[in-house]
Amino acid sequence: MVQVRPRRLRTTPAMRRLVREIEVRPSQLVLPMFVAEHGADISSMPGVRRHDLDGLKRAAESAVAAGVGGLMLFGVPEDDDKDNFGSQGWAEDGILQRGLSAVREAVGDETVVMADTCLDEFTTHGHCGFVLEDGRVDNDATVVAYTEMALAQAAAGAHVVAPSGMMDGQVAAIRAGLDGAGFEDVSILAYAAKYASSFYGPFREAVTSTLQGDRKTYQQDPANRREGVREAALDLNEGADMVMVKPAGYYLDVLADVAAIADVPVAAYQVSGEHAMIEAAAERGWIERRRAVEESVTAIVRAGADIVLTYWAEEMAGWLK
Template structure:
C-alpha cells in the first residue's frame, strides 16, 4: 500500500506559497471610517477613532498610500442634529455629505468612496427607518428617505451607496432614484444578508447610537441560513451591483451560499465585535494578534468574499505589501 503524503506540499515557506489557494489583496479591503463634527477615540475599539473633517481627509490619504481598495463612510451627527425622521441623513450640509465631499476632495478617484445609506445614526430612536405610533418600522415610507439619502450622497461624491437598513425593495427604489437624478454611474452595494447580531455592540458606541429596542423585525434571525440566500437573490434581482453578508466571520456558511450564486462581487463585513474581541485577547497576550487578523480575513476570502470590510484594512494592507 502506497502512503499518500500531502505534507510534501508543506515542507517549506516557498512550497506553501507556491500552492496557496487564496491570497488576500490590499485592493480588496475596505476600511470603515466614522466622520463627526469632533474627533474622538472609540473606547471599545482600540485604534479606531471618529474623525472630524480635517481628520477624515488625512485618514483617507493614508489609506490610499497603504493601498486599501475602498472606504466606507458613516456619519456621526451631534445629538441636537438628530430627529425622529433622521432628516440630516439627506441634508446637503449633513455631516456625512460633508465627509464624503471632503474625502473626494482629498483623494479623488484614487480609492472607492462608499457611503452607508441608512437612517439609524441620524434618528433620535436609533432605528433604520420611520417608526410608527405602535413602534413598528414603516418599510415603504422609509424607502422614500433612502432614495433622498442616496441621491444626496451621490451628489456629494460617493462612488458607491450602501443601503444597510434591510428594508424590502430598497435596492430597486434607490436605483430608480439615482438614475432619475442623473447618477446612473453610482453603484449600489446592498447589505443583502444582514443579521440581527450581538456583534454590533462596539459599533453602536462608535456612532453614538440612541437605539430603543432592537432590530429583529427587519434584520435577519441568526439561526436562518436559507433566508440569507433568499435576501441576496432579491437584491440581485433588483439590480444590486454588489451584495454583502454581515457579519462575516460567524456567517461563513451564508457567505459561501451567496458567493456560489452571485453574478456580481460579494462583500463581507468583519464587524466591530469581531474586531474588539481579537483586540482584547491580543492586549492580554492570549493570541498572536497579527496571525489572528490575517487568518480571520483569509477565511472570509476563502469562503467567497471578493471584498472585505474590516477595521484592520489599512494595517493589513501594509503587512500584505
C-alpha cells in the same frame, strides 16, 4: 502501495506560498471610517476613531497610500442634529455629505468612496427608518427616505451607496432614483443578508447610537441560513451591483451560499464585535494579534468574499505589501 504524504507541500515557507489556494489582496479590503464634528477615540474598538473633517482627509490619504480598495463612510451627527426622521441623513450640509466631499477632495478617484445609506445614526430612536406609533418601522416610507439619502450621497461624491437598513424594495427604489437624477454610474452595494447580531455593540458606541429596543423585525434571525440566500437573490433581481453579508466571521456558511448564487461581487463585513474580540484577546496575550487578524480575514475570503470590510484594512494592506 505508494504512501500519500500531503506534508511534502508544507515543508518550507516558499513551498507553502507556492501552493496557497487563497491570497488576500490589499485592493479587496475596504476600511470603514466614522466622520463627526469632533474627533474622538472609540474605547471598545482599539485603533479606531471618529474623525473630524480634517482628520478624515488625512486618514483617507493614509489608507489610499497603503493600497486599500475602498473607504466606507458613516456619519455621526451631534445629538442636537438628530430627529425622529433622521433628516440630517439626506441634508446637503449633513456630516456624512460633508465627509464624502472632503474625502473626494482628498483622494479623488484613487480609491472607491462608499457611503452607508441608513438612518440609524441620524434618528433619536436609533432605528434604521421611520417608526410608527405602534413601534413598527414603516418600510415603504423609509425606502423613500433612503432614496433621498442616496441622491444626497451621490451628489456629495460617493462612488457607491450602500443601503444597510434591510428594508424590502430598497435597492430597486434607490436604483430608480439614482438613474432618474442622472447618477447612472453610481453603484449600489446592498447589505443583502444582514443579521440581528450581538456583535454590533462596539459600533453603537462609535456612532453614539440611541437605539430603543431592537431591530429583529427587519434584520434577519441568526438561526436562518436559507433566508440569507433569498434576501440576496431579491437584491440581485432589483439591480444590486454588489451584495454583502454582515457579520462575516460567524456567517461564513451564509457567505458561501450567497457567493455560489451571485453573479456580482460579494462583500462581507467583519464587524465591530469581531474586531474588539481579537484586539481584547491579543491585548491580554491570549492570541497572537497579527496571525489572528490575517487568519480571520483569509477565512472570509476563503468562504467566497471578493471584498472584505474590516477595521484592519489599512494595517493589513501594509502587511500584504
